[in-house]
Amino acid sequence: MLPPQLSTSQDRRQNHAWVTVGTKPNGKPDRRHVKRRTKDEAKERVDELLAQKQAGTVVRPGRAMTVEAWLTTYLDTVAPRRCDPSTIYDYRSKMRTWVYPEIGRVRLDQLTADHLDAVYTVMDRAGRAGSTVLKVHRILSRALEVAYRRGHMPRNPARMMDAPSFKAREIQPFREEEAVTVLDATEWRRNAARWAVGLALGLRQGEVLGLRWPYVDLEAKELRVWWQLHRRSFEHGCAGEPCGRRRAGNCPSRVLPLRSGEQIVDGGLILKEPKGKSKRTVPLPQELVDALRRHREIQELEQAMAGAAWLDHGFVFATATGGPISPEADWDEWKALLKAAGVRDARVHDGRHTAATILLALGVPIEVVQELLGHSDIRLTRGYSKVASAMARDATDRIGGALLRKRAAP
Structure with missing residues (x-):
């Protein structure tokens, strides 16, 4: 590597310096020109470049x-x-909302941890959840790390600060008797078995809605969770000649981005494989086998009534004409079900929490619960342990009160 070469000159009150910081990919010396108002400023920049050269962090020219x-x-x-x-x-969306307005115009080589702190402060003052602030930090941290490795900046300022902290949302599953009340309220509703599967097995919303009959074996009493139904946002397909519409869904040339193996079902609804280790086979209790058999009989009747209008996608839980049930429609049905059951309001995902805590409260080994739920990290499953312990304690107290209560003295 060529040794540093420095020279300075006075030209219209400008101080210049030239420093060789390495070799270009074509083998020629990478010689940088520095121009500052004063000689001291020029020397400071030269020292900075030499320090970057020594550390192997010279920014691209x-x-x-x-x-x-x-x-x-x-x-x-x-x-x-x-x-x-x-x-x-x-x-x-998060970058447009929080990052670009605050630090979007800052040059990468001038970005500091203070700039990132400014973004997080704005989010805190706007009342954003701590988990959202942490998510923005992780996005920035990864993006800036790639920029640093590719020579676009001398350092990654996200490394120089502690990640924002937040208090995890407390798990609030239904109690066992509440879950039974919810299931009782499904008796005369369409797709009642959908909620039995969700509450008993702890499947995610997309996993239940993406379940298809070829992946359900009622004789072997098991189902394969190999697909999820999700809504995917459209993107503009008019890059050459912008259509002028703000929403990509209204673009005449709109496109739906797909990754390898994904399938378009209807509009923006797609089938995709579960992430990580979530692809799994789940055993079915006899009660669920019976419920799914009854459900299939009703669906076959609906198919006969629909005739040529039936959409044969093979979904276990479908619309009256065989089409996919959108996550939005499923959410609305869940809210109506809770209201009909007279229980507290909750998210669809709280049904998954309920299954996990009841399984642990019943003494099912945590490794088995992890496999049933498709958790990639057992620490996620352990998050239910505290709630499950309280549920188990409540159950044993009730059993004790029923069976071991003191009898009145004769």
Whole structure:
């Protein structure tokens, strides 16, 4: 490697310096020109370049990109190789809302931890949840790490600060008697078995809605959780000639981004494989086998009534004409069910929490519960243990009160 070469000159009150910081990919010396108002400022910049050279962190030549320019490039070209299109859509939304207005015009080589703190402070003052602030930090941390490794910035400022902290949302499952009340309220509703499957097995919403008959074996008493039904946001397909419409869903050339193996079902609804270790086979108790048999008989009757209008996608839980049930319609049905049952309001996902805590309260080994729920990390499953312990204590107290109560003295 060529040794540093420095020279200075006075020209119209400007101080210049030239320093060789390494070798270009073509083998020629990478010689940088520094121009500052004073000699001291020029020397300071030269020292900075030499320090970067020593540490192996010399930034690429040319004017550094802004934060917004780099994040746009990162989310368009780098992140899609690792992330689901729906995840990228969420990342872009958070960057546009919180990051670009605050630090979007800051150059990467001038970005500091103080800039990131400013973003998080704005989010805190706006009342954003701590989990949302942490998510933005993780997006930025990863994007800036890639920028650093590619020579776009001398350091990653996200490394120089502690990640924002937040208090995890307390798990609030239904008690066993509440879950029974909810299931009782499904007796005369369409797709009643959908809620039995969700509450008993702890399947995610997308896993239940994406369940199809070829993956259900009632004779072997098991089902295979191999697909999830999700809604995917459309993207503009008019890059060459912008259509002028703000919403991509209204673009005449709209496109639905798909990853390998994904299938379009209807509109923006797609089938995709569960992430991580969530692809699994789940055993069915006899009660669920019986419920699914009854459900299939009703569906076959609906298919006969629909005739040619029947959409033969093979969904276990479908509309009256065989089409997929959207997550939004499923959510509305859940809310109506809770109201009919007279129990407290809750999210669809709280049904999954209920299954996990009841299984642990019944003494099912935590490793088995992890496998049934499709958790990639057993620490997620352990998060239910405290609630399950309280539920088990309540159950044993009730049993004790019923069976071991003191008899009145004769």
